[in-house]
Amino acid sequence: MDSRNVRLAVIPGDGIGTEVVTEGLKVLEAVGTKVETTTYDLGAGRYHRTGEVLPEAVLDELRGYDAILLGAVGDPSVPPGILERELLLKLRFELDHYVNLRPVKLFPGVATPLGGSRPEDIDMVVIREGTEGLYAGAGGALRRGTPYEIATQESLNTAYGVERVVRYAFEKALSRPRKKLSLIHKTNVLTFAGDLWSRTVDRVSLEYPDVATDYYHVDAASMFFVTQPERFDVIVTDNLFGDIITDLGAAVAGGIGLAASGNVNPDRTAPSMFEPVHGSAPDIAGQGKADPTATILSVAMLLDHLGLTEEAAKVEQAVAEDLVERQTGWASRTTHEIGDDITARVAG
Amino acid sequence: MDSRNVRLAVIPGDGIGTEVVTEGLKVLEAVGTKVETTTYDLGAGRYHRTGEVLPEAVLDELRGYDAILLGAVGDPSVPPGILERELLLKLRFELDHYVNLRPVKLFPGVATPLGGSRPEDIDMVVIREGTEGLYAGAGGALRRGTPYEIATQESLNTAYGVERVVRYAFEKALSRPRKKLSLIHKTNVLTFAGDLWSRTVDRVSLEYPDVATDYYHVDAASMFFVTQPERFDVIVTDNLFGDIITDLGAAVAGGIGLAASGNVNPDRTAPSMFEPVHGSAPDIAGQGKADPTATILSVAMLLDHLGLTEEAAKVEQAVAEDLVERQTGWASRTTHEIGDDITARVAG
Numbered sequence: 001m002d003s004r005n006v007r008l009a010v011i012p013g014d015g016i017g018t019e020v021v022t023e024g025l026k027v028l029e030a031v032g033t034k035v036e037t038t039t040y041d042l043g044a045g046r047y048h049r050t051g052e053v054l055p056e057a058v059l060d061e062l063r064g065y066d067a068i069l070l071g072a073v074g075d076p077s078v079p080p081g082i083l084e085r086e087l088l089l090k091l092r093f094e095l096d097h098y099v100n101l102r103p104v105k106l107f108p109g110v111a112t113p114l115g116g117s118r119p120e121d122i123d124m125v126v127i128r129e130g131t132e133g134l135y136a137g138a139g140g141a142l143r144r145g146t147p148y149e150i151a152t153q154e155s156l157n158t159a160y161g162v163e164r165v166v167r168y169a170f171e172k173a174l175s176r177p178r179k180k181l182s183l184i185h186k187t188n189v190l191t192f193a194g195d196l197w198s199r200t201v202d203r204v205s206l207e208y209p210d211v212a213t214d215y216y217h218v219d220a221a222s223m224f225f226v227t228q229p230e231r232f233d234v235i236v237t238d239n240l241f242g243d244i245i246t247d248l249g250a251a252v253a254g255g256i257g258l259a260a261s262g263n264v265n266p267d268r269t270a271p272s273m274f275e276p277v278h279g280s281a282p283d284i285a286g287q288g289k290a291d292p293t294a295t296i297l298s299v300a301m302l303l304d305h306l307g308l309t310e311e312a313a314k315v316e317q318a319v320a321e322d323l324v325e326r327q328t329g330w331a332s333r334t335t336h337e338i339g340d341d342i343t344a345r346v347a348g
Numbered sequence: 349m350d351s352r353n354v355r356l357a358v359i360p361g362d363g364i365g366t367e368v369v370t371e372g373l374k375v376l377e378a379v380g381t382k383v384e385t386t387t388y389d390l391g392a393g394r395y396h397r398t399g400e401v402l403p404e405a406v407l408d409e410l411r412g413y414d415a416i417l418l419g420a421v422g423d424p425s426v427p428p429g430i431l432e433r434e435l436l437l438k439l440r441f442e443l444d445h446y447v448n449l450r451p452v453k454l455f456p457g458v459a460t461p462l463g464g465s466r467p468e469d470i471d472m473v474v475i476r477e478g479t480e481g482l483y484a485g486a487g488g489a490l491r492r493g494t495p496y497e498i499a500t501q502e503s504l505n506t507a508y509g510v511e512r513v514v515r516y517a518f519e520k521a522l523s524r525p526r527k528k529l530s531l532i533h534k535t536n537v538l539t540f541a542g543d544l545w546s547r548t549v550d551r552v553s554l555e556y557p558d559v560a561t562d563y564y565h566v567d568a569a570s571m572f573f574v575t576q577p578e579r580f581d582v583i584v585t586d587n588l589f590g591d592i593i594t595d596l597g598a599a600v601a602g603g604i605g606l607a608a609s610g611n612v613n614p615d616r617t618a619p620s621m622f623e624p625v626h627g628s629a630p631d632i633a634g635q636g637k638a639d640p641t642a643t644i645l646s647v648a649m650l651l652d653h654l655g656l657t658e659e660a661a662k663v664e665q666a667v668a669e670d671l672v673e674r675q676t677g678w679a680s681r682t683t684h685e686i687g688d689d690i691t692a693r694v695a696g
């Protein structure tokens with residue numbers, strides 16, 4: 001990686017997406033890594049102008065990069081599902097991002113809505129499956145718009161798909177001090193999928209005697225995220241449950257403005273994509289109000305994925321320091337100013 | 349109702365189920381309503397002794413009551429799904445409990461894990477659909493136990509099923525001061541089911557000009573439950589999302605020990621069933637540690653459903669007073685003592 005430039009595709013997207021990506025790139029530059037970026041205009045804007053969401057040729061080009069940085073796409077003017085299914089999820093599925101990596105970590109100095117929790121209580125990594133489940137898009141509608149309509153959605157789960165993400169989760173758990181892995185599912189109702197997930201965890205666990213495993217129903221887990229987040233270290237879960245609990249995790253760990261994520265292809269058969277968990281927030285777009293921290297932390301994850309561990313640590317450290325200082329004067333800084341302050345720490 | 353005894357079927361169930369039901373019945377007796385109870389032995393105990401879960405004859409008998417009070421069923425010794433599917437969910441489906449009514453209300457004096465929330469911020473009613481969605485049990489597995497296994501779960505949603513629960517939710521919203529109804533779904537990913545749900549809410553809303561409606565994706569809603577619970581008044585949502593957010597709601601509103609629920613058949617073609625949201629908690633069973641409050645509040649919902657509004661209010665009032673007093677000395681009372689104290693308030 002060090003011998004040549006990192007080739008990065010950048011998709012700023014819509015709304016605050018473009019604003020936060022600007023700051024993320026500023027930090028990336030300051031870190032000293034040689035990066036060659038190419039910007040792709042995708043999202044609601046392009047869709048309205050041209051009707052295109054993700055042309056095949058663009059998808060093919062994207063495959064050639066070392067990594068992708070995404071801001072956020074979406075706008076209320078686009079019917080629900082179009083940009084999600086044909087752009088965001090298409091990238092995850094086509095680039096085989098079977099690990100959706102979402103740290104849930106309360107940084108010192110950050111306020112949590114949970115009155116009694118301290119930073120050491122909230123430090124987990126959620127590994128959300130990214131290419132199966134209810135996100136597969138299977139389903140349909142019959143007699144739409146009549147009193148006899150039926151609409152279905154199907155969750156598709158394969159041994160292949162579940163095992164690979166479970167293995168990744170065990171490796172991750174092994175690398176952390178607590179070495180604990182929790183499966184979150186709803187095995188008592190989703191009996192077929194739940195059976196596959198729990199059998200897989202049980203079987204793979206035999207190869208990881210040092211990792212302690214346990215299980216939570218998703219409803220109970222949601223409760224514990226709020227009442228006893230210290231229960232969790234590494235979590236592995238399906239696509240939809242992971243979607244819900246990582247937003248909940250973001251809420252308890254200081255808000256969506258800080259939540260970073262990686263859509264990771266661990267086999268490196270295609271580039272991985274890093275993005276803040278938040279959306280395009282059209283209501284605050286263009287006002288310099290967006291917090292770029294989630295994007296900057298996503299840049300740290302991107303660096304880490306590329307093997308640039310020291311650079312990643314530097315960025316995370318700069319964010320951690322900035323967060324401590326925010327205790328005074330948070331509300332008064334613009335998107336740019338936060339980006340500048342973190343950049344200065346990285347550079348200095 | 350007043351002219352004859354209320355005929356109540358009681359299913360204490362397993363673990364703490366039997367303990368909390370005893371207290372619920374004590375309160376019910378104190379309220380002065382003439383109630384004739386018949387106890388049914390169902391749950392893990394019966395399953396282990398006889399292999400039976402819910403014999404057809406028992407189900408038929410249950411249809412004849414005015415209402416059902418359930419404690420909790422389940423034990424780790426029973427494989428996941430058996431008691432859920434063949435007992436709990438079977439009752440909901442067979443008795444057409446299409447409204448799963450779950451108040452999420454922070455009583456004065458109750459501690460919430462949310463540092464900044466006050467009782468007036470957390471006062472909602474979640475109306476969870478109870479007879480469709482992923483709970484229908486549709487799905488299967490192919491090549492189970494091989495590397496080529498595929499496991500599916502299908503969410504079934506009908507215009508009939510969605511419209512009736514949406515109408516109930518609008519009526520409920522109309523009866524409350526804020527008159528606000530929020531739909532929670534994941535329309536951007538579950539596009540077929542989401543489309544049916546949102547079209548139905550839009551269409552029915554034309555008949556309720558006084559009710560304001562809005563929409564949240566389930567991931568965003570989970571976040572707002574923690575950061576801005578005051579956003580919500582009445583919520584309508586599907587079976588699985590309702591399962592998750594009501595446990596989350598219980599957590600923010602003082603814990604699962606206080607969360608009551610009703611599985612309601614609004615058409616009264618079969619008895620409705622009332623139960624605490626919590627489970628059988630085998631880890632604390634038999635120790636007098638369980639909080640019977642959720643069951644007692646479920647009894648209040650039961651009375652309300654039977655048209656005994658004053659009696660219902662009396663029970664809720666007694667619980668509210670007890671909760672204020674708990675600020676001192678909560679931990680020191682047993683299940684019986686809490687039941688006795690609330691009973692005394694109801695009687696006095």
Ligand SMILES: CC(C)[C@H](C(=O)O)[C@@H](O)C(=O)O
Nearest residue numbers: 084088089243277536537567
């Ligand atoms: C936008 C949406 C399709 C997406 C998801 O549900 O995965 C988002 O909520 C996320 O978590 O990245």
Ligand SMILES: CC(C)[C@H](C(=O)O)[C@@H](O)C(=O)O
Nearest residue numbers: 188189219432436437591625
């Ligand atoms: C026990 C289980 C089947 C049930 C559900 O998922 O509905 C429970 O969690 C509940 O919320 O009543």
